[in-house]
Amino acid sequence: MPTPPSTIAVVGAGANLGRSIARRFGSVGHRVALIARNRHHLEALASSLADEGITAGVYPADASDEKTLTDALEAASGDLGRIGVLSYSPAPVWSHAGEGLPDLAAMGFTSTLETTPASARAQFDLTVGGALTAAAAVLPAMREARDGALLFTTGRSAVDPLPFLGNAGIAQAGLRNWAGGAHSELASDGVYVGHLSVGVPILPGAGEGDPDAIADRWYQLAQARDTFETTIGF
Template sequence: MSKTIAIFGFGPGLGMGVARRFGREGFRVAVIGRKPGKAEQHVVDLKAEGIEAAAFPADVTDAEQLTDAVATIRKTFGDIDVALHGAAGEMTDRIPSTLALDIPDLRVPMALKLHSPVLMTRALAPAMIERGEGALLYSSGSSAHTVQPYLANIGVALAAQRGYLLQLAEELRDTGVYVGLLNIGALIGDSRAEQIIDEHPEVVPAGVSIPRMTNNELGDRYWDMYTQRDRTEVEVGFTD
C-alpha cells in the first residue's frame, strides 16, 4: 500500500523538490498551501510527472484550518506517514537590525516557524505514536546557527523552533517516530526567496555570499534523513 507524505506550506522550491523525491518512491503527496490556485497548480505539475497528489488548501498558521486539512487528508489518503513543515516567510518580512527589533516584528516569523510547527506536531504525533511509526520533518535556515543581524527577527524565530524540535526529538526517541530538522544555509532553486533576491539583490548585505542548491538536491537530503534516521539535525549549504 502506498504511503502518504503531507507537505505543509508547500511551495515551488522546497515543497516541490521533496514531493518529487518522495513521489518517485511511491508516496502520495498531500499539498497543503494557503492559496488554493497555487496548490492546485502544484498538483497538476506533480501529476504530469506521474506522482499521485491532491491539494488541501489551508493557512498552516491557523489551528482550525490545519486541523481540518489533516482530517481531510486522512479521509482521502488514509494515515499520514511523513509530514514536512516547509512554510517560511518572505525576505520582505525581515527586520535587518537586532537593535531595531520590536515585539510586533516577531509575529510573522514566530507564527510560521514556531507556532505552526507546534500545530502540525500536535495534529499528527499522537496517531504516529500510537502506530509506532512515522516521521516529522521540519525546515530551518542558517540564521539560527550563524550570526546574521540582517535577518534579526527570523533568526530569533528559528532559534525558538530549534529548541522546541530538539526537545521533541528527545521525547519521541523510543516511540518509532522520527523527528528531523534540516538547516538550510543556501538559496533554494525555484523558490520565492530566490526570485526575490535575483530581482532585488540589495536585500542581501554587501559581502554576504549565499550558496545555491536545487530543490531536487534538498529533496534528496530529506529522503536520506527519512531513510537513515541517524541524526535529528542536518545542515546543508553552509560549507558544501
Template sequence: MTEKAGKVLVVLGAGPGLGMSMAHRFGREGFRVALVSRTDRRHEGYRASLTEAGIEAHTYTADVTDAADLKRVLGQITVDLGGYDTVYFGPVSPATLAVVPLTEAGAAELLAPMDNLLTAAATLVGEVVPGMVSRGDGALFFGGGLSGKIPMPMLGNLAPASAALRMYVLTLAEALKDKGVYAATLTIGGLIERGDIHRSFVDRDPSLEGIGTLDPDDIAATAWTMYVDRDRTEAEFGVPVTSAA
C-alpha cells in the same frame, strides 16, 4: 476513516522549490502526496507535474500558520487519504517574511515570526504526533534557517524564531526517538532554486540570479536518506553570506 494503500507525504506550505522537490522524491518511492498551500493558484500545475511522474497527488488550500485552518486541512487529508505517514513543514514565504532589525524590534516584532514558525509547528505536532506514537511509526521534517544556528544580523527578528524552531525540533526528536517516530530539521543556509523566496530576491536584484543558490532536489534527496537511515536529526545546507561569531 477507511484505510488506504500506500504511505502519504503531507507538504505543508507547498511551493515550487523544496516543497515540490520533496513531493517528487518521496513520490518516487511510492508515497501519495498531499500538497497544502495558502492559495490554489498553482495547484493545477503541481498536480500535473506529479501525475506526469506517476505520482498520485492531491492539493488543498489552507493557511498552515492558522491553528484552526491547519487542523481542518489535516482532518480533510485524513478523510481523503486515510491518514499520513510523513509531514514536511515549510510554511515560510515572502508574504510571511517581515524583517525588522533587532536594534529596532520590540516584543511584538519578535513574537510575530514566532507565531508563524514555532506556534504553527507546535500546533502541527499536537495534531499529528499522538497518532504517530500510537502507531509506533511516522516522520516529521521541518524546514529551518541557518540563522537559528549562526548569528546573522541581516535577518533581524527572524533569527530568534529560527533558533527556537531548531531547538524545538531537535528536542522533539530526542523525546520521540524511542517511540518509533522520527523528527528532523533541514537547516537551510542559502536561497533555494525555483523557490518563492529566491524569486522575490532576484526580482529585487537580478544580479543574484544563480549566485549561491541551493538545488532543492539535492535537499530532498538528503531528506529521503535521513528518512530511511534515521541516524541524524539535522542536515545543514549551504553557507551564510554573512555571519558573526
C-alpha cells in the same frame, strides 16, 4: 507483505522546495497532501505531480492559522490515509527592491535592533506556532502506528544568528530547540524528528542548494534516521 508508503503532508508546498519534496517522496509511493495558502498554485502543482504518476491532494491553509491548518491535515488524512511524514517548510513570498536584492522589510523580516514584540510574534506564529499545530495534528496517529517522521526545514539563522534576520532568527532557533527535544522524546515511539538548516539560496541548478538535492537529502535522512540535524551551505 510490506506496508505501503504512507501519506506525506507538505506544509509550504510552493514551486521550489515544496515541489521537490513532494516529487521525491511521491516517487517512491507516498501519497502527497499539498498544503499552502494559494489553491490555484496547489492545483497546478498537483496536476504536474499527477503527470508523473504521483497521487496528490490539495488542501489550502495558512500555516499560521491553527484551525485551518489542523482542518487541512485532518482532511488530508481522511482522503489519502494516515500521514506518516510531515514536511514543514513554509517560506515568505520573496520580494525584491532593485537589482535583484531581496526586500527583507517587505517580507516581514526585521533586523536585530529593529525587532519588536509584534514582528517577533509574526515570525513565531508562522515558524513555531504552525509547526506545533501541524505536529499536534499528525503525532497521535504516528505514535499509535509507531512509525512516522517530522521534518523541519529552516534557514541559517536557526543555528548562526544573522543580524539582518533578527525576528526570523528568534523563531527559527526556537523551532530548532523544540525539534531537538522532540527528537529525543519520540525516538522510543518510532517517530523520527529531523532538522535541516539551509544557508544558501534554494535555486534550481545551485549545487547543494538545488531544491531537488535538498529534497533527496531529506529523503535519505528520513530513511537513515541516524542524526537529528544537518546543515547546507555553512
